[in-house]
Amino acid sequence: MENVVALQPKERVRQDAEPIATMYRNLGTSSAEQVVTRALGELALTMAGLASQVRAHEMGDLIRQLRRLQRMAENLGMVSLSIVAGDLRICMDLGDTTAFAAVWARLLRIAERSLSSDKAQLDQLDHTPF
Template sequence: MTCMIMALRPVDRVRQDAEPIAAMYREMGTKAAEQIVNRAFAELAMTIAALSHQVRMRDRAEIPRRLRRLQRMCENLGMVSLGLVAADARGAVELGDMTAFAAIWARLLRVAERSLASDKELLDLSL
């Protein structure tokens, strides 16, 4: 009997709403909006890095609060998919379902990577 192993490569569809960032550019002007958006993306990356550290350390105390913060940041930047996945991850932690959290966490990292890459392209187009 032959055993075949197949590698699965999940592909998550990333939804984004360009309007929040476009509104910042319209209201503040290019230079001010660019600074704020770049700062927001840096803060988003730091939040994800802090969450990653907490997950690796299995420090569950602050994870729900940080996930809520991530969710709000995503909403403000129009990162629809990433915000929804952050909410799902927070729900799993709050329920104590760490198996579900592990799966959702992996999805969050994939969506974050794709979202941040897409937002760089979006910013390049808006300049």
């Protein structure tokens, strides 16, 4: 098996800082931190719930949960996460299980990178006056 190459895709995550910056401008630092932290927590819980549903093959409510994830990601400026959640809904609408598996794996990668980079951005915002 010397000729087998394990591919490790690296996702480029697109984010728009403006929604969070607007929250900081409109709400002030303390309130905006609370809102953003709560929203990121809800987003992480939604992803965990989606993962649990997919593992259990409980697809009945998945489209609604993906739509929720997509809205939450848009509100936080997580462009890539929002787009991929929408792509996964399309896979479900088409009933394409192969595409679903591939896009699901991509959603997991994007979510992981989005959430980890958002934490870093929040740490930076904590020290940036608006």
